[in-house]
Amino acid sequence: xxxxxxxxxxxxxxxxxxxxxxxxxxxxxxxxxxxxxxxxxxxxxxxxxxxxxxxxxxxxxxxxxxxxxxxxxxxxxxxxxxxxxxxxxxxxxxxxxxxxxxxxxxxxxxxxxxxxxxxxxxxxxxxxxxxxxxxxxxxxxxxxxxxxxxxxxxxxxxxxxxxxxxxxxxxxxxxxxxxxxxxxxxxxxxxxxxxxxxxxxxxxxxxxxxxxxxxxxxxxxxxxxxxxxxxxxxxxxxxxxxxxxxxxxxxxxxxxxxxxxxxxxxxxxxxxxxxxxxxxxxxxxxxxxxxxxxxxxxxxxxxxxxxxxxxxxxxxxxxxxxxxxxxxxxxxxxxxxxxxxxxxxxxxxxxxxxxxxxxxxxxxxxxxxxxxxxxxxxxxxxxxxxxxxxxxxxxxxxxxxxxxxxxxxxxxxxxxxxxxxxxxxxxxxxxxxxxxxxxxxxxxxxxxxxxxxxxxxxxxxxxxxxxxxxxxxxxxxxxxxxxxxxxxxxxxxxxxxxxxxxxxxxxxxxxxxxxxxxxxxxxxxxxxxxxxxxxxxxxxxxxxxxxxxxxxxxxxxxxxxxxxxxxxxxxxxxxxxxxxxxxx
Amino acid sequence: xxxxxxxxxxxxxxxxxxxxxxxxxxxxxxxxxxxxxxxxxxxxxxxxxxxxxxxxxxxxxxxxxxxxxxxxxxxxxxxxxxxxxxxxxxxxxxxxxxxxxxxxxxxxxxxxxxxxxxxxxxxxxxxxxxxxxxxxxxxxxxxxxxxxxxxxxxxxxxxxxxxxxxxxxxxxxxxxxxxxxxxxxx
Numbered sequence: 120x121x122x123x124x125x126x127x128x129x130x131x132x133x134x135x136x137x138x139x140x141x142x143x144x145x146x147x148x149x150x151x152x153x154x155x156x157x158x159x160x161x162x163x164x165x166x167x168x169x170x171x172x173x174x175x176x177x178x179x180x181x182x183x184x185x186x187x188x189x190x191x192x193x194x195x196x197x198x199x200x201x202x203x204x205x206x207x208x209x210x211x212x213x214x215x216x217x218x219x220x221x222x223x224x225x226x227x228x229x230x231x232x233x234x235x236x237x238x239x240x241x242x243x244x245x246x247x248x249x250x251x252x253x254x255x256x257x258x259x260x261x262x263x264x265x266x267x268x269x270x271x272x273x274x275x276x277x278x279x280x281x282x283x284x285x286x287x288x289x290x291x292x293x294x295x296x297x298x299x300x301x302x303x304x305x306x307x308x309x310x311x312x313x314x315x316x317x318x319x320x321x322x323x324x325x326x327x328x329x330x331x332x333x334x335x336x337x338x339x340x341x342x343x344x345x346x347x348x349x350x351x352x353x354x355x356x357x358x359x360x361x362x363x364x365x366x367x368x369x370x371x372x373x374x375x376x377x378x379x380x381x382x383x384x385x386x387x388x389x390x391x392x393x394x395x396x397x398x399x400x401x402x403x404x405x406x407x408x409x410x411x412x413x414x415x416x417x418x419x420x421x422x423x424x425x426x427x428x429x430x431x432x433x434x435x436x437x438x439x440x441x442x443x444x445x446x447x448x449x450x451x452x453x454x455x456x457x458x459x460x461x462x463x464x465x466x467x468x469x470x471x472x473x474x475x476x477x478x479x480x481x482x483x484x485x486x487x488x489x490x491x492x493x494x495x496x497x498x499x500x501x502x503x504x505x506x507x508x509x510x511x512x513x514x515x516x517x518x519x520x521x522x523x524x525x526x527x528x529x530x531x532x533x534x535x536x537x538x539x540x541x542x543x544x545x546x547x548x549x550x551x552x553x554x555x556x557x558x559x560x561x562x563x564x565x566x567x568x569x570x571x572x573x574x575x576x577x578x579x580x581x582x583x584x585x586x587x588x589x590x591x592x593x594x595x596x597x598x599x600x601x602x603x604x605x606x607x608x609x610x611x612x613x614x615x616x617x618x619x620x621x622x623x624x625x626x627x628x629x630x631x632x633x634x635x636x637x638x639x640x641x642x643x644x645x646x647x648x649x650x651x652x653x654x655x656x657x658x659x660x661x662x663x664x665x666x667x668x669x670x671x672x673x674x675x676x677x678x679x680x681x682x683x684x685x686x687x688x689x690x691x692x693x694x695x696x697x698x699x700x701x702x703x
Numbered sequence: 704x705x706x707x708x709x710x711x712x713x714x715x716x717x718x719x720x721x722x723x724x725x726x727x728x729x730x731x732x733x734x735x736x737x738x739x740x741x742x743x744x745x746x747x748x749x750x751x752x753x754x755x756x757x758x759x760x761x762x763x764x765x766x767x768x769x770x771x772x773x774x775x776x777x778x779x780x781x782x783x784x785x786x787x788x789x790x791x792x793x794x795x796x797x798x799x800x801x802x803x804x805x806x807x808x809x810x811x812x813x814x815x816x817x818x819x820x821x822x823x824x825x826x827x828x829x830x831x832x833x834x835x836x837x838x839x840x841x842x843x844x845x846x847x848x849x850x851x852x853x854x855x856x857x858x859x860x861x862x863x864x865x866x867x868x869x870x871x872x873x874x875x876x877x878x879x880x881x882x883x884x885x886x887x888x889x
Contacts (some may be wrong), residue, residue: 239743243743243746243750246799248798248799268798272796302739302801303798427792427795431785431788432792434790
């Protein structure tokens, strides 16, 4: 019987049947049978990482840039626990992952065996769903079910823990078509009555805004296209969360830029001053709302989300629409068209006049100099020199991440990979490798800070081994810049442990890994250095020495509402009270 | 900047906000959660409550449909209306959760709990305990010359009331099952 095989063979067959072409992983005792199967086939490519956290972030980069689930294979005990940070990262940012972990044999579970950990217990709150498979006959069905759960509804990471004896034992493989229909079927189509209520509101709105998030990107390219159609047809301004950048093009005329704590002045004031807020696939995160009780006080709010628990969690909305963004936007456009595509054109014209006044503030302006490279300037040059290329950007976490979001423009979805919800330093380098594996010919740049980058720098070995020509664009200020900025603003300029001492020589480090290192410190050499980085056929560690004490503005201080933004250093004296300092 | 004439005060508030806890009424709700009876499902539900800081007043769980592999978890929780709504949404999005019913909101329901009371005493106290047990329709399920074990089924309030009466009469131990509840009618 061709359907009878070992559990290990089942794993590989199930992955192939699910269309998996690449697995990020690291072998160990409890997954050796699966690695033996991987050795004997050529359909699935295995990327050997240097640390299991790196494997999960690579899978996230792969998933985010392709729209397909990322797959990870690690061993029991430390292999699983090392993967935990990546799991939570994917859970917070709704990234579909299927993570396979080895486990000690079923008869040893609970005996404190070598490399035993309660993986399903540890990862239960870190995953959308997880399973411990104790019966080889149930293994293939569980894997197929896992792919369904990871990719349906609000996507997320799932984990399957597979004891070693289950991998060795023989069982019956269940084909995808033969598995039972899952009870997990999240609602896709929005309620047409609520959609009609929203249409009535948008017909008369004087000061509307489209507040978009990662849900638009997760919904697929059609959702991004429908968002563009909606913005184009209505003329409504569009802002986006960090996770949603690229769903509406940065060059689009309705684009206000990112909103939130380090969002643009015009975007935040438009959120504060609107009379109709249409939240499309965002979740009123605390980085977005600022002080809750003063959040957009004069607006009626609609919220389109596939996850019912996101609706009314933080902000009470008037029109809740549970459903998939693409499906809801399609119905919305249809209803609006059927009702004659009415708009409050007079109100809209006034609204745009107001927005343009806010735009004129030019909130991203900074004092440039020819003495030292300003980080904002470095990103402006990177943007100018890579614009129009087949480009993907990943980031680490901190000031550089916010500057990248402010100064780089994204024209399409799936081009921007960043750790938003969890804020995981060390995400960007492995994520960039995952993106590059999925898009071998593309230009993949990780915009990094030197401190974040060091957290997973071992993955340069992976980049070298698998010829992933990722460009590590490190804005090196020898500081934990965002921590330093908060200490300056909140903690009386007492810079407790926020500098990077004993940094490696990044150029020599690049040479040690066998790739190229470039260092630049003079603004006049910057363009040539960036071009050298782009042209080099292989991984590059780009050490850009930048101004050390630059602060990231605009900024909404913790505990303040949107209309109390700080635009520059002059605004910062004593603005954050004790109550704000408690918040993160 | 106030050319927009925005009215002060909005209805928005957060389940996680550090606002005055007395600002809104705390309500007790009885939820019936139908789950797939698979390993770890109870830990998943309890983990949701502890991880997000929700309260559990009472919790019971048992398989109710053997062929369908379904268990019923009855949980009594308390919170503001928004927190209750959030608890229900968080439960409903869990993969092994099939249905969530708010028995407090969906109409009248019957709620019953089973309790065992060990009461020790001699003389008048012993006779009084037995007399009260009869009034409360509690059964004697164990007896020695110096003690009784009473069994009682009723609402949590009735069990509380009986326990209060037994306390001066030599109440030693109580075991309670937690609430089981069903909606009235069809």
